[in-house]
Amino acid sequence: MTVTDTPFAGGIVGEARLRKEDPALLTGEAKFIDDLDLPGALWVACVRSPHAHARIDGVDTSGALAVDGVVAAYSGEDLADTWVAPLPCAWPVTDDMKNPSHFPVAQGKANYAGDIVAVVVATSRYAAADGLEGVVVDYEPLDAVVSVEDAESDRVVIHEDLGTNVSYEWPLIPDPEGVDAAFEAATHHITETYVHQRLIPAPMEPRGVAVVPAPHNGDMTLYSSTQIPHVLKVMAALTLGVPEQKLRVIAPSVGGGFGCKLNVYAEEILCMALAQRHGVPVRWTESRTEAAGSTIQGRAQRQTIELAADADGKLTAVRATLLADMGAYLQLVAPGVPLLGAFLYHGLYDVPLYAFTCKSVFTNLTPTDAYRGAGRPEATYAIERGMDALAVAVGVGADEIRSRNFIPTEKFPYDSPAGLVFDSGNYQPALDRAKELIGWDARMAEQAERRAAGSTTHLGLGISTYVEMCGLAPSRVLASLNYGAGGWESATVRILPTCKVQVVTGATPHGQGHETCWSMIVADRLGVDPDDVEVLHSDTAISPLGMDTYGSRSLSVGGTAIWMATEKVVEKAATIAAHMLEANPEDLELMGGVFSVKGSPDAEVPLAGVAFAAFTAHDLPDGVEPNLQAQVTWDPPNFTFPFGAHIAVVEIDEVTGAVDLVDYAACDDCGNQINPMIVEGQIQGGIVQGVAQALWEEAVYDEDGQCRSANLADYLVPSAAECIDMKLDHTVTPSPTNPMGVKGIGEAGTIASTPAVMNAVVDALRPLGVTGMAMPASPMTVRRAIEAAGGGAS
Template sequence: MTITEDAPGHVGSRRLRKEDPALLTGEAKFIDDLALPGAIWVGMVRSTEAHANIVGIDGSAALAIDGVNEVLSGEDLAPLWGEGALPCAWPVTPDMKNPAHLPVARGTAKYVGDAVAVVLADSRYAAADGAAAVVVDYEPLPAVVEIEDAVADGAPLVHADLDSNECYTWGLWGDNAPAIDAAFAEAAHVVSERYLQQRLIPAPMEPRGCAAVPSPAGGELTLYSATQIPHILKVMTAVVLGIPENKLRVVAPSVGGGFGCKLNVYAEEILCSALAMQRGAPVRWTEGRAEAAVSTIQGRGQVQHIELAADADGKVTAVRVKLLADMGAYLQLVTPGVPLLGGFLYHGCYDIPNYMFECTSVFTNRTPTDAYRGAGRPEATYAVERAMDSLAVSVGVSPEEIRARNFIGADAFPYTSAAGLIFDSGDYQTVLDKAVALADVDGRRSDQAQRRASGSSKRIGVGFSSYVEMCGLAPSRVLASLDYGAGGWEAATVRISPTCKVQVVTGSTPHGQGHETCWSMIVADQLGVDPDDVEVLHSDTAVSPTGLDTYGSRSLAVGGTAVYMATEKVIDKARAIAAHQLEASEDDLEFSGGVFRVRGTPEAEVPLAGIAFAAFTAHDLPDGMEPNLEAHVTYDPPNFTFPNGTHIAVVEVDTDTGDVDLIDYVAVDDCGVQINPLVVEGQVHGGILQGAAQALYEDAVYNSDGQLVSANLGDYLVPSAAEAPRFRLDSHVTPSPTNPMGVKGVGEAGTIAAAPAVINAVVDALRDLGVTDVDMPASPQTVWRAIADAQGGAS
C-alpha cells in the first residue's frame, strides 16, 4: 500500500458505510420500486407436481379476470427461444449430461416450481390472480426425490431420454490411487464417516425480480434485474436470445442480498427479455417469497463419504472422499461446478500427502441447486472437520491437539497441496492458539466435567472448526483447466475530474457488501483525498461495461486489486505531469498525502489537484501525453487467495428436551489485510449465523412425493438476531503475497467455518452419553432422539 506514516490513512479504520443512509431511509431503489408505466406483468404458473406430464392447460378462468390478458403455455412461447435453453456455463466433464432447460416447460414438469405456463396481465395483482386461476391437468409420473434413490437400481428417470440419473462423475486423484490404498492399509487409525448436507433455501431480504424495457426504434433492450451478475447476464441473454450484445444493457439496481442465489441466469430474465422484444413494451416480474422457495436455486444437497488414514500419532496420511451431489432437475449457471469448488479442500488446513476426491452428481425431481454462500467449501470443511474430531477420539487426543499435529506449518508457505493448489500464506497454529485462549477452552472443559460428574441435564460442548478456503475467483487459466466457461479477471477504471474528485468504475457488482465504502477508502489513501470525494460506479453495463461481478469472495481480492492497480496507473501518469511541471526527474519525486514533492527540495511540490486541472486543460503536458487522468486495468489474479481461521462454538444442550443453546462463539479469522474491520465483522457475523443456521435450524424438507414441506418462513427456520450467539471475534493477518494489498476476502468465511464448529460442539456435549453423530439441522427432536438412541431406545 502507498500508505506512509505521516498519512495514517483510512484503510484499516472502522469507517461507517456510505451506502447505508440511502438504504436505511428508503431512498435506494430496488427492482420492484421501478416505475414502468404500461408494463406487462408476468405471473408464473408453477408445477404443483414433482414429475408429471402436462396434459392440458386451461386458462379460461384466468382470462375471465379483469386485467388478465393472455395465458401462454410452453408451446405457445416456443417461437421466442426455439430450442434455446437456459445456460449452464460449467460443463465439468466432456460427457456431462445437460438436458435442455427451457424457460417454460413443454410436455413434462420436472419439479415442484417448474414453470409450466405464463400469465400476462396489467398489474402484479392481476398476474397473481391469473396465475392462481390457471388450471393445469397433470398426469403424475414417478418422482426421484432423495439423492441416494436417484442412483438406486430401477430408479425412475428424471429425464426419460437419458439412461440414468447420473449427470457426471468428476475425480481428482491422478495416479495416486496405489499410494492412497497403501496409506489406508498401513494406517493405525482409520476414520470412515458419512455426512448429510441438507438442502438449504437462500433467503435474501429481497427475492428476485426483473424488468425488461425495450427501445423498439433502435432495437435496444435494457434488462433490470435483482442480480449479482449484470455482466454475465448480459452475455448470456445475448447468447440465448440472439440479441446483439451491443443492443443490450443490464442494470442491477439496489439488490437486497443474494448469497449466491442471484449468481444465475433465470427463466424469468430470459422470458421477460424475449417478451419485451416481441411486444415492444416493458415486461416485468417480481418474485413472491413463497414462490422463491421453489423457483430460486437451493444450496448444498450432498451425501458425503470421507475416510481418513492416520498413523499412531494421529498424523493423517491420506484422505479419500466420495460425494453424491444433488443437481436438482436441471443444471443452472454453475450447478455442476459447486461440488468441485469444495473438491480441492477436503484435506482442510492439514498437510496430508495423499488425496482422492470423487463426485458423482445426480438429477432429482427437485428445484435445481447452485452456488450458495461458500459453494462447496462449507461442505468440504464440514466433512473434514467432523472427521478430524472423530480421529481425535480414536487417537485419544483433544480436538486442538489433532489439529496441531496436522496443520500446514507457518513456514511451509507457499504450500502446494496434494490436490494441486498453492496456498498463499497463513499461520494456522497461531490462529488456533488465539481462539483457544479467547474461548477459555480450559474453563469450559472444567465446567463440562463438573456437569457430567453431577449428572446435570445441561451439558456443555466445545466444538472446533479450523478452515481454509480458496477465494479470489479466479486465475483464468485455472478456470480453463476446470472447463469453466469464462475467465476470472476483474476490471476497474479510475478517473480524476478537473476539480480533483475521483470516479471509480468497478466491474464487481455489490449487493450489500459495501464496495462503495471500501473502494473509496483504498483509493482515498492512494491519492491522498477524502473518501467522500470518491464516487464508485457499478452494476450497470452502460456505466461499467467490463466486469465479472460478485461471488466467491472475489470482490476485494480481484475487483479491489483492479481498482488499486488502476489508481496506481493514474498516479504514474500524474507523476509524469508533476515531473514536467517541477522540472524534475520522476525518480526524484515522492507522492504522499496528495502532493508530489521533489526529494530533498521540500518547497518544490505540486498537489494532485493542480495536476488534475492541468491534465484537463492539456495546455502544458509532456510531449505526446494524452489529456486527462484516467486509467483502466483488467486484473487476472495469478492465484487464488486462501483465507483461514479457527472458530470455536460452545453449546449448552438440554438433555431432557434436546434443545441446543449456542452460548458462546469465538472466531479468529485470517482474511489478510483488512480494509474496513467494521465491514469484515459484519461479514463474519452474518456468515457465522448463516452457517449456524445450517447446523441448527434450516432444512429444505421434501416429502416422498417431492413436495417441499418447509416452503414458508414459518416452517423454514431462518434464525433471527434473537437466535444469534454472542460473537467474539479476533483476527490474525498474514498478508496474501498474491496481490499488492495483501487481501484475501471474507464474504464466506463465517458460513464455511460455523456449521462443523456447532455440530462438533453438540457431539462433544453428548459424547459421554454415547452420541457420536447428529445430523444437521440439530433440531431439539433430532438431538433428543440421538440421545435416546445412544442410551438404548426412546424414553
C-alpha cells in the first residue's frame, strides 16, 4: 500500500462536520442503561464493606428479607458455587505475577471500602435500597494498607495466601552496564520523585447493568454501560460458564468512560448470575457515591526519574523507577497500565540508554486500572517535569533544553532505546507553533517585569512536549507483553440495493463520534452523502467481531479496517461496473459516486446502478457473487505515535496560594484528520482532564482507607466555569503505519496538559525558592510550599 499525504479525494474527509450523534443525545432520545424499559425486572443493590480491610465473621440477611418488596438476599458464601472462575485479569504481565482471587461478592474478607459483601434483590430500586439497611454484617476490622510504601513493606499482608503485597516487578533495561556508565560520566545527574494521586474517572453516566434472560433456551442479553461489549462477552462467558453463542452483549448509549468502563466488573457478572437464578430480568444502576469507591480509579503511582546529561544538557541516559498501586485486586488490564508508559519515560528525546522498572503492590483501596492515557500521562509527566529540572541545572530555557534533545526529524522511523519504532515525527515545528500561539517572548517579558516590580502575583510558563504510543495495537507486540488478547479491529461495509450504505464496526463508541467519522470515511470514497451511511455498533449480535474502544485505537485500527473494507467493496463494484461498461476494471475510476472509464468521459455508470445490478444479480460477470459487501479485520503492524507541544500560563497569588490558569496553547499532530472539529473537541476535553489532575482532582483517603472525596462536592471535577479558551493548532505528519496516515488523538490532551500546568506552577514560584510541587496544586498545598521555602507575603 502506497502512502500518500492525502489519500482522501472526496471532499468530505477533513470537513468540520457536525456530529450525527448529537441530536439524539441532546434531545434525550438516546437510551442509556437506566432508560431501558424492562417490565418485571428485579433491582439489585449491593451491600458494600464500610471498612477498607475487615474479616467477615457473619452475614445476616434476614432483616432484608423482611422488607416489603425484597425478593432475595445473598452473602458471598451463598453465591460461592455460582462462579466458574474469578473475575478476570487479562494482563498477567509476568509469569510469576501474584493475582489474588477476586469474586463478585467477597467471602471471608473485605479488602477495600466498597467491596461487595452481600446483595439484595427486590421488586423496585427503592425496596432494594431499603433492603440494604436490613443486612447485618459482622466485621472484624483489620489494619488497612493505604500507601504504596506501607504496602511494599509487607507490614500487613492483605492477601495472606500470596505471602506478600507485591504483585510483580517488571524491568526493561536493555543495557544495564551502559546506563550505569552513562550516569557515572554525566555532568548533570537529575533525580526527581513525583506522586500521581488517585483519580476518580467520573464519566457523566455512572455504570449500569441490565440482564434479560430467556430461561428456556438459555439465551441471555447483557446490557452494560461499557466500552467493551465484545471483550466482555468473552470474559463473562468464561467467568460464569455461559455458552458464548447464547450470550449477546449490548452497550446502549454510553455516557463516557475515560477507561473506567474498559473492564469486567463484579456487578456485570453478579447481575448475570442473579438473572439466571431468578429467571427474570435483573438490573442495577450505580449511584454517584458508589461510583467513587467501586468503579476503578486511575493513576496512583510514585515515580522516580533520573536524567543523565552532558554539560550542554544533552541527555545520555534516562532511568525510571515506579511503585504502582493496583488497589485491592487486579482488575482487567491493571497490571499492564504502567507498562503502557514503560517505553516512554525518555519522551520525545533522542536518548541512547534507557532503564525502566516497575514494582506494583496491593493496597486496601479501590482497584486501579486504565484511565485516559493509561501509563502515558505518568511517563510524560515524569520526563517533562524532569526536563524542566535539567534546564534549571544547565542554565538554559525550558524551550531550549527540549530543542537540544528532540529526536531529529531525519531519524524517523526512530528506533527507540526502549525497543519501539516511532513511526513518524517532526517535533520542533510543533514547539515553535505553540510558542507563537502563546506569545512566548511577550509572556517571558511580562514575567520578568512582574518579578522586577516585586509583584506578589506571579506569572509562570510551563512547556510540555510529548509523544505517545497509541492505537492498541499490534497483536504480536501485545503477545510479547503477555496481554491476553489481540489488537485487531473488524469492519464490514455493505452497499444496499438503493445505494445506501451500512457500516458495521467492532469499535464501540461512548462519546467519540464514531458514527460521524466512519460515515465520512466511507462517503468520501464512495461519493455518497455521509447521512446515507449508517454505522452499526455496540451489539455483539449485529457486530459479532470487535476489540472495542480504548487506547486511542478506534480510528487508526477500526477506521483503517473500514477504509480497507470500503476499498474492497469498490474493487468489487468496479468489476461489475467494468462488465456493464464493457471495459477493463483497471481502467475505471470512482469519483463523485460515478464509475467512469479513464480517458473516455462518456462511458460511465453510477454506483447506484452498480449496487442495484449487484442486488438483482441478473447479469454479473462470471465468478462474481451477488451483493456489495466486504469484511476486513485489520491488525496494525505498529502503534501510532502522535505528538505535540503544550504551553500553560498560570498566575499565582503568593498570599493565598491560589493558582489561576490564564492562558493555554497547544499544537498537536495526529497525522491526517478525518473531522477537525472532533479532533479539537478531543484535545479540549483532554486538556481540561489533565489540568484537573494538576489543580483540582484527588481521591483523598484517610489512614483507615476511607475515601474523603466520595461525592462531586468533595471530588473537584472542573466545570465550564473553570475552563478557559485555548489556543489550538496542529501540524500534520502522517503515520506510515496505516493507509489513511492517521494517529490517535483521544488521550493526547490529557497526556500533555498535566505537566504543562505543573511546570508553569513551579516556574512561577521559582524566585521564591520553590523547586517542586505536589499534585493537585491546591491553594493550601501551594501556600505551604511557599512558606516551606521561606518566602511569601502574608
